[in-house]
Amino acid sequence: MIEAIVFDFGDVFINLDKPATFDGLKKLGATEWNHDxxxxxxxxxxxxxxxxxxxxxxxxxxxxATIPEIKKTWNAILADFPLYRLEFLQMLSQKYRLFLLSNTDAIHIARFQKKVGETFYNDFYHCFEHVYFSFEVGMRKPNIEIYEHVLNNHSLEANKTLFVDDKLENTEAAKSIGMHVWNLQVGKEDVVDLFEKNIL
Known part of the structure; x- marks a missing residue:
């Protein structure tokens, strides 16, 4: 019996245009996405x-390139956040304990809040018992410690908790400590399909 659900953010709720940022960086002179x-x-x-x-x-x-140019290009990845996903989340929050766990940074979150407006982002955040952003907790997926951090902080049992993420490496890490997982396939599935997955 699933009692809690931990959601990723990007490409689960907010759509991402991943090529947009690197295409923009190339126009500013970057040749490749390298190790640095x-x-x-x-x-x-x-x-x-x-x-x-x-x-x-x-x-x-x-x-x-100028810092404002770089910042604008960095935020180009952030696309739309369909209202129907927020409405689905609000419904879900009446039945389950919900948490957000996202690898993200301060620039993207500030831009998200400005992009959707105060009312929307407050409504979104209020669906969750707690919101975990990697830049605030000093850890990121798929490191096991960040999943354990969430579970331990809220006395959640792994085998009663579902983790939803679009990256296989992240869901595999969660699965390795006993969490139920849904590796959402972007473009083929939508988070609102959750009840059709027969995992709740």
């Missing part, structure tokens, strides 16, 4: 470096 950029991203997602250090780090790969 990947490390910058991971460090920023775990709150290990400041926004200024992150943006100036990217700037070195972009022919010294």
């Amino acid at each position: 950029l990947d490390q910058l991203n991971q460090q920023f997602e775990m709150g290990k470096i400041s926004e200024d250090d992150f943006l100036s780090g990217i700037q070195k790969h972009c022919n010294n």
Whole structure:
């Protein structure tokens, strides 16, 4: 019997345009998504470096494009958040304990809040018992410690908790500690299909 559901954010609730950011960075002079950029991203997602250090780090790969240009390009990944998903989540919150667990950074969350407006994002956050952003907790998926952190903080039993994420490496990590999982296939499935999966 599932009692709690832990959701990812990007491509589960908010749609992502993943090529948009790198296409934009290429226009600013970046030649490839390399190890250095990947490390910058991971460090920023775990709150290990400041926004200024992150943006100036990217700037070195972009022919010294301006910081506002880089920030706008970084946020190009954020697409729309369909209202029907929020309505589904509000319904679900009446039946289950809900949590949000997202690998994300301060720039994206600030942009999301501005993009959807105060009422929408408050309604969204209020569906969850707690919201976990990687940059705030200093950990990121698929590291086991972040799943255990959520479970332990709320006295959740892994075998009574469902984890929903679009990345296989993240759902496999959750499965390895006994959580039920749904590896949502972006473009083929939608989070509102949850009851059709026969996992609740």
